[in-house]
Amino acid sequence: MDLTVWLALLALFFAGGLTPGPAVMMVMSTSLRYGAGTALVPAVGISTANLVWITLAATGLATFAASAPTVLLALKLAGLVFIAWLAWTMATGDPTQPRASAAQAPPKASLFGRGIGLQLLNPNALVFFGLLLPSYFDADHPVIMQAAIIMVTVTATEMLGLTVYAWAADAMNHRFRNPAFALWFNRAAAAAMLVSAGFAAFLTTAK
Template identity: 35%
Template sequence: MEPAALLLFAASYLAVLVLPGPSVTALIARVLAQGLGGAPAFVAGVVVAALVWFTLAATGLALLAASLGGVFEVIRYAGAAYLLFLAWKMWRAPVRPLAAPPPVADAGRMFLAGLAVNLGNPKAMMFFFALLPTVVDLGGLTLLGFVELALVIVLVCGGVLGGYALAAARARRLFTSPCAMRWMNRGGATVMAGTAATIAAR
């Protein structure tokens, strides 16, 4: 693809991702409450879901995706339910000093949570099915162009979410007292439960 077209796509996608949505909100809440453990797996799940939406849009399978709306509804509710489960665990999490080793996160479950949240995110679907064709000529898309766009998606999505995770991890260090950490855990749990409710209500 022309470099100008790739830059236009990257700028458009960056503008959509920078505005916090369900994926960013859930990631920040998780990192604030429990540190960076599991964050890379969650980000990977979100990126893979973005690539799924992109593939469906680029290969002209938007009608198939629309016909499978019920499947994506189930995924959306499953993602919301898992976020509620994580919120409940955060609320009940014991207060640990920052010097203590973080709890071992189940990478597989965090990956599935990121995947489900983004597959059930109407903003992601709208970008790839409605806005992508206005930025990229999908009719003339070659295999090389497809790979280039997929690489841009991985870099932009992973970079934005990784930046949010690192910023949340840095902010987390400001809270060192047990009382502050307890309220941070509960605040993160509340935000994550609110995100789950928002996803389920859409």
């Protein structure tokens, strides 16, 4: 992979990692409820799902899904339903409930699984990995080496962005002692998840 191509890839996913979307909202809500350390568990799940997406992009399956109307529609509907469920649980949470400790958090396997499920069904991921990422592969170079470079790059940028959001949310936890602020934030975060996923689903409409 040429250096210029890698730098372009780095810029794309660095910006993507810092752009609020369903993955960011999941990590932030987990951090606010259980602390930044616990929020990194679903973040690792999200990054693990990215490896699946990169593998699909490298083999051409993600591009096929993005160009097949029936497959694309099924992916979008499944993703929107899953994200809508996550948004509903976030928006309807009790804002007066005090912050729980990390020991009271759901099992790590559950948080990790939610991260994987969210990212595999995330229309944003379909945009990045199905429509944009395949263009960064060079047919004149070994695909496996390029995929390995992309995996390291995407994982590093994703985890950096999610870690920043996790600690930022943890730092502002004192604001959530105000139930009105907590209710407003939860509903705004839920709406942001839905809008982001809906916008991405619109972008992936087959031509």
